[in-house]
Every structure is written in structure tokens, then in C-alpha cells.
Amino acid sequence: MNWRTGLGAGLAVAAALFGWSAWRQRDTGPAPAGNGLRPDYVMRDFELIGLDDDGKESLALRAPMLERSATDQTMTVTTPLFLLPDADGNYWQLRSKTGWIDARGDELRLRDDVVGTSPEGIGVPTRFETTRLNVFPDRNLASSDARVTITQPGSILSGVGFETNTKTKHYVFKSQVKSRYVPKSAR
Template identity: 40%
Template structure:
């Protein structure tokens, strides 16, 4: 084959491929639906939410919060929540990602979720899981995922959790395994 003919075929195939790609990007279908831009983005933010009585419901900090104008949901990067119990002491809850549905009543935390009890409310308690739903109206946390709860000398693992931040109560729901190491 002649080198000019080979070059012409290669250039023609490249033109067809690039034209097809441009057409495909300008006519999305099904899974290729273009996403809208966030209507607002907060960076290095701190938000304090109050309940109906004007008391602090939670304080949220993080590097990035974005709101989707189409469905009114928010996504959070590495969110950190300070959730007060009824005595005014704070649970520290953090994760890699967060998602707030449009109604704003629940918060979905995903990826290395960790909740630490208030340091001045013994026993020190840590909850670790991959997903956690925070119900801010009732000050509750729930998950159906694997959970590890640690306290001094005690480690509990199980499936599912319900935690009441006000009462400092944590309940594992099934397949619970406990390891107790007494301190001497």
C-alpha cells in the first residue's frame, strides 16, 4: 500500500471518530444525561442549625457543600457534625461523604463514618461504620451496615445500630459479638 493512501485512511478514520464523539456529547441519551451545575457551593463553611425552640440542633463544618438545583439535595465532602445531647455536651460525628435529601430532615453519611461521645460523658464511646443516617429532629442515628462500638475495655461488633444521642444509648441490632477486657 502507498503511504499516502495509508495516511488518508488514518486521517479519515480519525475525523469520523472525532465527529461521532462530538455528536454523542451534544446529544446525550439515557445514562449520559448532562448534570446541572450546583446553584451554590460553600467552601470551608460552618453552619449551625436551630430547632423550633431556637436551641442548637447541630453544627456542621466541612471543606465543600454543594446544592443541586434540580432536586434540592446537597452533597458534602468530609462533613463533621457536632450534635448536642440534652445536657449540652457534643457528639462528634464525621465521614468521608454526606448527602442531605431535599426535606433536610435526615443526613446520610458514607465512608469511614465515626461518632465519638462527648469527652466529659463517661464511658467514652466510639461508633464506626460505613453508612449512618442521622435523624436530626429526633437526635437519633441508624444503620443496617456492620458496626463496631468501642468503650474502655469493651469492643462490640454487629449488624445494624440505633443510637440515641440524648440518652447516650447505643443498641446493636443483630449478630452481636462482644469482647470484654477488664482493666486491672
């Protein structure tokens, strides 16, 4: 055997080992989230309007991304903006870092940096903040088991555990309620 045959055989073996190694270490893409299944659909930069049983708008949703689970049809939303109409047709705005919607659309769960603001130019400007909020649009109900802070001009009200009727605008704190009032003369 001459030196060229040995060199050729060595290079062939090295090429085969390199190809096999590269194939084994190839990028298979990002790992599937959660249950290991891909979402059955994804929406990006969208606006969705939900209707109640009477065909009236019950909520609107704007977000950069929504993914629907193929297994249970629940949806996860990135940085959602929910617009919830009140009895007069004005919209409360609810924002958070993440959101979740059940398969029937009966429950919304907002998590992380949840902020709600009242409709602009209508009544007393109101803002509330919490880490978690569950919203039930068909029942006109929103609730949280976390600390909620409500800020209005001249007052700050906070407590742990919160429930509100979005149509009547009545709310209840469950515990650890604190109130701070600043009269107009001190502002």
C-alpha cells in the same frame, strides 16, 4: 499562477483546517456531576449551624465543601464534621468521607469511614465506626444497616444493624452481635 500564490493558498487552507481542528478539540471544562446540572450554590471551608423548631441548636456542620442540587435542593458534603448536641449540651462528633443532607435538613446520610466520638471529658469515652450512618436530628435518632463497632475502655461491641437515641444514649444492635471485654487487671 506563480509559486507564491499557490504557497499562500496552501498555507491559508492549512491555517483554516488547524483553526477548525483546535476549536473542535477545545476544553469545555469538567463534565457536570450526577444529573448534568450545575449546583445552584457551593460553599467552601464553612461552618453551618442548624436550629430546631424552638430555635435551639440541633446540629453544627463544618466541611471543606458543600454543593446544593438545583433540581431537588439536596446537599452533598465533602469530608463533613457534624457536631450533635446531647441532652446536656455536650457535642458528639460525627465524621465521614462523604455526606448528604435532604432538602428540609431532616436526614443526614454519612458514608465511607464514618466515625463518631463522644464528648471529651464527659462519662466513658466512646467511639463508634461504620461504613454508613443515617441521622435524623429532629427525632434524636441515628441508624445503620451496616456493621457498627463501639469501642470503650475495656470493651468492644459490634453488630450488624444499629439504632440509637442521641438524647437518651440508648442503643440497639439488630443481629450478629459480638462483645469483647478486657478487665482492668489485664490491661
